Amino acid sequence: MIDAGAGTAAAPRADVGHGFAARGHWRPPEIAFWLAVLATVFLVPSWHLILNDVAILGLFALSLDLLIGYAGIISLGHAAYFGFGAYVAGLLAKYWIADPVIGLIVAGSAAALLGFVTSFLVLRGSDLTRLMVTLGVALVLREIANQLGWLTGGADGLQGINMGPILGLFDFDIAGLVAYVYSLIVLFFLFVLARRIVRSTFGLSLRSVKDNPMRASAIGIRINARLVAIYTVAAAYAGVAGALLTQTTSFASLDVLSFDRSADLLLVLLIGGPGYLYGGLIGAIVFKLMQDWLANLTPQYWQFWIGLVLVLLVVIGRERMFGWTLPVRAYLERLGARIWPDRPAPARKQ
Amino acid sequence: MLRTLIGSAVVAVSAFSAAQAVAQDAVKIGLIVPLTGQQASTGKQIEAAVRLYMAQNGTNVAGKKIELIVKDDGAVPDNTKRIAQELIVNDKVAFIAGFGVTPAALAAAPLATRAKVPEIIMAAGTSTITEASPYIVRTSFTLPQSSVVIADWAVKNGIKKVVTLVSDYAPGADAESSFKARFTAGGGQVVESIRVPLATPDFAPFLQRARDTKADAIFIFVPSGQGGTLVKQYVERGLDNAGIKLIGPGDVTDDDLLPTMGDAVIGTITAHMYSAAHPSALNKAFVEAFKKANNNLRPNFMAVGGYDGMKLIYDALKKTNGATGGDTLVSAMKGMSWESPRGPVSIDPETRDIVQNIYIRKVERRDGELYNIEFETVEAVKDPVKAAKK
């Protein structure tokens, strides 16, 4: 006879059901974040050029978050897919079709294919071998691009890229407004998609693989297939980010495949924190704006300051450094509860 | 109440426009150079030279106040492009200048064309840069100018067989191909063309291969930071003892690093457009003033590109009487000629590229320091690559 035991009332079915459904709801702090992003389109036009860079970096960091924060795959060569997408978009526009949206789709698909093919190399072995393999893939790709100078422009870079108007309607203007809005829309769209993916059953299974691969196998998860899938998606996202860079700057150079780019990306994600999708975006904002601000103050020493910030992050801990945002987020949650009183609160206790 | 509000609004708006009007009398120059990263020494030299020129010649030209805005692009082309765009759109600069590496110059080119802003190249040396936009004017150099001159010198001085050793990137390939074309046209033979990976710390295996060719000379081109190591290993590998002369464009004995390279480089023969030891009164004064203002740092060929770039800007403004606007300024610049610390220079009206003397020099020790001592001059060298296209 099963003893009810201490404090074990039956779980109400409705509660559990709502608990699952509530995982998908947009929390008020998220809504506030995107509203603030939207506001920048109208309020700070002189920042559009740098904010475009932030959006692209944010998308790139988001793609790395999918790998590190959700699948537990570490990569030191993610720029390979970024750069591949950048060159594909550039070459497509230069020699064939100058339509930006088509360029994004082609570049993203090409990067996905590259990601798929290289995933089998990357997923073998431990974290340490992954660091080396991913680094190697990026280096090889960069050297190929360097050698194929007749195609890629080599160290001089790919020039002569003239982007057509977006959807046949919006020409890229010199003030950078169209470019920024374009990047933002792409970022938002892909963010929403990523959000769906990580909140889905597939996303949950990825988290379980990251948490405990042995247990994940023991409940019937085919780990390799899942990891290949997310690696491919992450590569596609990185490729789209690279394509955006080429399209909004009309230029692509070997830099997009450099080790620096992969390493900086890791920094960006670490600043914001992996595992909750906003870390890459926040990291991109902090990193890029700090870089710009510091470069104006002390161009020679901004790397020192960035390094200092990172050391502080590690020593003090991200939670404590960003702890000041907790009351802000709590306030926003209360505000949201007043605006939408019928929404169930999230089940998970933090 | 309402009237007070409107009144204050009117005052605010007029003050704002007055400020704008005052600002119209300033001509802003956006200097985009690498101040961090691998190319930082280039940026440093250019900025120092630009500031020296402004200190010596004042900041008022043709009734306009000259304002300099310096930005670091780290030699990353996407940065360059964004910074150039911000300078043009937000700061409304009348010139963008600098550009430490070729990709940076090329990234900004479409902007220069679109916004009709003159782009003054003070460093980057690839031939085709000036073709990327009709608003690009160069005051630095092109690599082929030097490669071709050293090739001619080699032919004239009985060097029959040469092995080339260059870094495997576009400027290296440029130097190699322009040297090879000229040298073989003059009857010489390039026995082997060796490419060295850009990031290599060790030239030994490549130098050994070069030595085995038993050529009369080895033509080298590597980015300026690697020159010292290369020459040292050239000596260590015994190439000078084997009678293989070291020749090449002057990047390998860059004045910025030459003082620290040691005796191994003495005797190296290079062709270049500038040596800090150029024996003109103008240059002596330039070098002295530069050293004084920069902690005894010796100016190099990048610095002189920056110095002359500023002179070009000032002279163009004087000629247009302070009028800005890309078309006006660029046509004013075409055909200009003047005496530079490096020697006489002019801007080719057809290509907007610099025409200058190229000197053959040898490294010697003078007054306790190493210098490139000029012993032959080739006058008024135009960029050979573009000249050949005509």
Next chain:
Amino acid sequence: MATVLETVGLEKRFGGITATSNVSLKIEKGARHALIGPNGAGKTTLINLVTGVLQPTAGQILLEGQDITRLQSYQRVHLGMARTFQINQLFPDMTPVEAIGLAVSERLGLGGDWWRLAGTRPGVVDDVVDLIDRFHLADVRDERTATLPYGKQRLLEIALAIACRPRVLLLDEPAAGVPEGERRDILAAIAALPKDVTVLLIEHDMDLVFTFADRISVLVNGALFADGLPREISRDPRVKAVYLGESLDA
């Protein structure tokens, strides 16, 4: 009676050490089969071989007559085999609801669904609630597994295995280290397993073994030492000798 799980001459060598030696076991459908033996006898290794965590050096494993020796762990799970681990293998960062929800979804073949929000397919919630209640996890259902008390974790460990609706369930010392109060819950949960589920249980607790098992196998030094009905085993002098040495040390 049908043989549902069978090993034929199963052997596992690690370099010079033989961890499993020529083990041939037959387990009948619906059995409550206990596997006992001194520490280091190779019981967990045997389970690891059967579930695919280790590959045997020789021998075969048959599930309902099908040779599964070369199949990977996850494939065996889909064929109806589930296990619990001697040391809890849970998802520290997930809540019991999420973990069980995932196990149920995987069983329903929804693991690859990247569009629909997790746990919102009909049928998933019902199963999850049922399991949460059965294993007394209702009061901790939304807390991170890492923060749960050991006994609740052990219950979750079993719940995850049951969520796969296995036909063969391998339990590796399910009650080990569990405080008395939760022990009863665990024993009751095991006793309440459906009759058509075949259970292979590794245990040290002899009371539990003799109450629960209808057949006992004894493993010593990696080899099958004795195999038979509980009363036969309890009277076997050789088994007593093996355990006599054990109990003096205990």
